Amino acid sequence: MRSKALRQGTRGSVLIVVVGMLAILLLMTVSVGRRANQELVLVKYSLQKMQSRYLAWAGFHYSLSYIRADGLDEKTGRYDSQFACAVKLIEEQTPEDIFKEVKLGGGSFGVTAGQDPVRYGMGDEDGKLNLNAVGIPNYGILKELLVIAGLDLNSANMVAASAVDWRDEDSEPALGKEQQQEEGPFGPEKEPLRAKNRPFDQVVELMFINRMTPEVYEKIKNGLTVFPRRADNLKINLATAPREVLLAMARFFSGPVTGTSRGDADGLVTKLLAFRAGEDRIEGTADDQELVETKMALTMPEQVIFRLMMQYETKTSRFISFRVSGFEGANRRQSHIDAVVDRQTLTVVSWRND
Numbered sequence: 001m002r003s004k005a006l007r008q009g010t011r012g013s014v015l016i017v018v019v020g021m022l023a024i025l026l027l028m029t030v031s032v033g034r035r036a037n038q039e040l041v042l043v044k045y046s047l048q049k050m051q052s053r054y055l056a057w058a059g060f061h062y063s064l065s066y067i068r069a070d071g072l073d074e075k076t077g078r079y080d081s082q083f084a085c086a087v088k089l090i091e092e093q094t095p096e097d098i099f100k101e102v103k104l105g106g107g108s109f110g111v112t113a114g115q116d117p118v119r120y121g122m123g124d125e126d127g128k129l130n131l132n133a134v135g136i137p138n139y140g141i142l143k144e145l146l147v148i149a150g151l152d153l154n155s156a157n158m159v160a161a162s163a164v165d166w167r168d169e170d171s172e173p174a175l176g177k178e179q180q181q182e183e184g185p186f187g188p189e190k191e192p193l194r195a196k197n198r199p200f201d202q203v204v205e206l207m208f209i210n211r212m213t214p215e216v217y218e219k220i221k222n223g224l225t226v227f228p229r230r231a232d233n234l235k236i237n238l239a240t241a242p243r244e245v246l247l248a249m250a251r252f253f254s255g256p257v258t259g260t261s262r263g264d265a266d267g268l269v270t271k272l273l274a275f276r277a278g279e280d281r282i283e284g285t286a287d288d289q290e291l292v293e294t295k296m297a298l299t300m301p302e303q304v305i306f307r308l309m310m311q312y313e314t315k316t317s318r319f320i321s322f323r324v325s326g327f328e329g330a331n332r333r334q335s336h337i338d339a340v341v342d343r344q345t346l347t348v349v350s351w352r353n354d
């Protein structure tokens with residue numbers, strides 16, 4: 001009897017051990033399974049992300065081929081506008097036809113010039129004010145741009161002149177010694193910076209100048225560029241320049257010297273923008289018009305200002321900026337490339353990707 005009970009007891013404990021072991025094994029399987037599953041998801045994600053990256057790369061080379069082709073074209077290569085920049089359009093074609101959702105290997109890519117609102121195609125840096133071409137004769141344009149962004153006149157004058165000093169090779173203050181601030185005009189008061197005395201590499205270097213504020217910077221940064229880095233004179237594409245840049249130029253040329261008023265400058269820019277946008281009144285559409293002085297119904301003072309602005313005009317954009325977005329097919333994973341290309345040499349002068 002005793003031995004039978006003992007046997008049953010042993011059998012019972014063996015059963016408990018076996019059940020326990022099974023439970024542990026099951027838990028291990030579940031945890032290994034979960035980990036494997038997580039790894040699988042990660043691998044899948046990386047593969048999809050990589051696919052979107054290659055699609056963005058393809059989109060970049062696709063864009064380059066259009067820039068190259070446009071550069072070789074006698075006619076379209078000489079005029080860049082907000083509608084057609086660095087691209088040759090055939091008949092009724094629009095940039096959207098060429099650059100929106102280009103399908104490739106199960107995914108797609110798109111090329112945009114602006115995000116708000118989204119504008120398909122490429123844009124330029126040439127409509128912006130080049131900090132590396134702002135010198136003593138024209139720093140007043142930068143001053144006006146700063147005033148438009150909300151900086152007071154005195155500070156705007158100081159910041160614009162200091163931007164010249166930051167970049168130019170000499171150490172002579174642009175405003176003359178008597179007008180310059182007591183301490184160096186760059187960096188914080190406790191640790192003033194020396195002027196760079198070399199070209200701006202990035203627009204954000206403007207923040208090193210005293211009296212410049214983050215609020216003002218945010219407002220003007222999209223109207224500024226650093227290309228070309230070495231420039232003999234300032235050139236602006238009036239067909240692609242944003243409103244603020246046109247306004248700053250026009251106001252710079254207005255005043256007693258030219259017998260014109262600020263009202264004339266502002267009036268000119270209103271007419272210029274309305275004419276440029278064409279009948280639909282929307283910038284960057286097919287009916288946009290090339291600026292022609294005689295067609296804009298300008299007053300005499302407006303004409304004076306316009307002709308002075310034309311001294312700085314270029315019709316061809318050299319620095320082409322665009323964003324390529326690659327979309328992987330299954331889950332629409334995305335990658336982006338923001339690039340600026342010098343179309344004369346077809347080299348990349350600015351590159352950012354994620």
Ligand SMILES: [Ca+2]
Nearest residue numbers: 165168169170
């Ligand atoms: Ca200097």
Ligand SMILES: [Ca+2]
Nearest residue numbers: 277278282285
């Ligand atoms: Ca239009």
